[in-house]
Amino acid sequence: MARAPVIDETSRVQLRTLVLIRWVAIVGQMATLLVVHYGLGFGLPLMAAILTVLGSVGINLAAQFGGGSRRISEKGAAGYLAFDILQLAVLLYLTGGLGNPFAFLLLAPVAISATVLSLRSTIILSALALIAITVLSIVHLPLPGSGVLPELPRIYLLGVWTALAIGILFFAAYTWRVAQAARALSDGLFATQQALGREQRLSAMGAIAAAAAHELGSPLGTIAVISRELSRDLSEDSPISEDVLLLRAEIDRCRDILAALAHNPEGDDSPFSAVPVSMVVETAAMRHQIEQISMVFDTGPLVTGQTLEEPSIRSAPEIIHGIGSLVQNAVQFAKTRVTISTAWSVENLNVSIIDDGPGFSPFILDRIGEPYISLRMSKDGHMGLGIFIAQTLLARTGAEVSFRNQQGGGAFVTIRWSRAKIENFKVQ
Structure with missing residues (x-):
């Protein structure tokens, strides 16, 4: 049985998918910044935040026009998601750290990694996300509206950090395990389909062999009739009589082979099979x-x-x-x-x-x-x-x-x- 081609883990991710996800994130980030700053009237470092989002826009445009439909390597996809974590961490730093209700979005790159990347890449990205929330729990600019809203207690921020840390670890482990099971099932079905495909091809070859045996029977019968006529017309001392007898013997042998082929087109009746x-x-x-x-x-x-x-x-x-x-x-x-x-x-x-x-x-x-x-x-x-x-x-x-x-x-x-x-x- 032909071996099934090994599916390269580095080719499971398509760059277009990551680009599309990032465009959704960019639109959401930009809309949130504008609504909070202009709609709610909460002051925030708008220029720095917009520049952070525009940096993501620039990289996304470069990726899209540089071959957005191609497959991306494992290392490239991991780097792409690592940038998303860092970019979101910078936005959270500018807008209140873990006190920002959108801090949970740091789970998204980890979940994507667990779905399509290897365990090693997922562990690295999970560690990066944990480092990001730890730094944000200590160092960040004030939450927009701090002058209007009461200051969040430290115990609450500790609870947010704990919830995010558990969420990162749980999402990474659970999502990777489920995705790995799906990949294993897919690979198993692919290998089984390869075996079934081989069987179908050989069955088709057997049908062709049986059809060929049937079609060859007619001209072989004509040759047999002619050889018998020649054998009857030739005298025993004819110089070609032995050749005609040999021809008839070979015709009979061909008939036996074709009969066996028509009866068993798979051809596995060899004494050595x-x-x-x-x-x-x-x-x-x-x-x-x-x-x-x-x-x-x-x-x-x-x-x-x-x-x-x-x-x-x-x-x-x-x-x-x-x-x-x-x-x-x-x-x-x-x-x-x-x-x-x-x-x-x-x-x-x-x-x-x-x-x-x-x-x-x-x-x-x-x-x-x-x-x-x-x-x-x-x-x-x-x-x-x-x-x-x-x-x-x-x-x-x-x-x-x-x-x-x-x-x-x-x-x-x-x-x-x-x-x-x-x-x-x-x-x-």
Whole structure:
């Protein structure tokens, strides 16, 4: 199966989106400044505030006319949002700091970052926002209307700072987690669609092959008739009689090939297409072997002492990739050893993958296989996507995948097929 292209995290953000959001912010900022200064009559450093907004206008115009429809890099998007935080912080400094009721807008760039950027960028922007509200709680110009309105108590400003800090951290964590789940689901569906697309293309090729076999049958029949006529008209001592006999033999061979192709257009009846199941399992597993973890293979009938011929199955990409993903997960979390057991009976074929790692969290055992569920915390982060794809691909071969923990610790994954079904499974 062709590998799905890796979606670059730096290309998820379109500059046009950030430009549009900033235009909305600019209009809102300018309208608020004018209403407060002229409509309500509250004095504020209008010129400095307008210059701050115009600085944002200038950068937005440069971005819009410099390629507003293109994708922006991760670093560029983070810098863009960092400027928004700093620009809003300057406006808040000029208009009363945390006493300004619009201070909550500092949450917006953090929420946007958590939605479309990486965790690292979101952490950096969250830290910048926390620094901004901390500085604004200490240093700022008086709130417009301070001569008319009562001065805000320090305990209230401390409460505002606390609320904003909690809001920044909560928005960053919660929004990033939800967005990451959506991205994982999207990537999982994309990978599954790639597998389905491959199946559809191969099915279409099979249909074309069957049609070609049907169409070639007619001219081949004509050639066969002519060759028989030639063979009948030629004497046995004719110098070309042997050639005509060879021609008829080759025509019969072509007929057999076309008949087989029409009957099975997928063309998987080669004697080499079905191999012992242990060979398929080892092929899938050995791709993920690492030096630090020993990989042990155990093969034999399900009932000890029973004599049963080992099943032969087709080395389908769905089986190779599905088993490989589960083995990769086991290797990643194992301490020293991964055991892969292949057992069969008259009715069933089982492949078990056992590791000596920490096992699965009991809280998510019933939900394993959903693309946004992390099986076990890893250095690389989220493992739910690989299991989701593995289950999806193996399910197409008729397999049932189950997960549990061993009593002595470690994970135990079982792939179970109906023997008759997997032995007759055709690569699609």
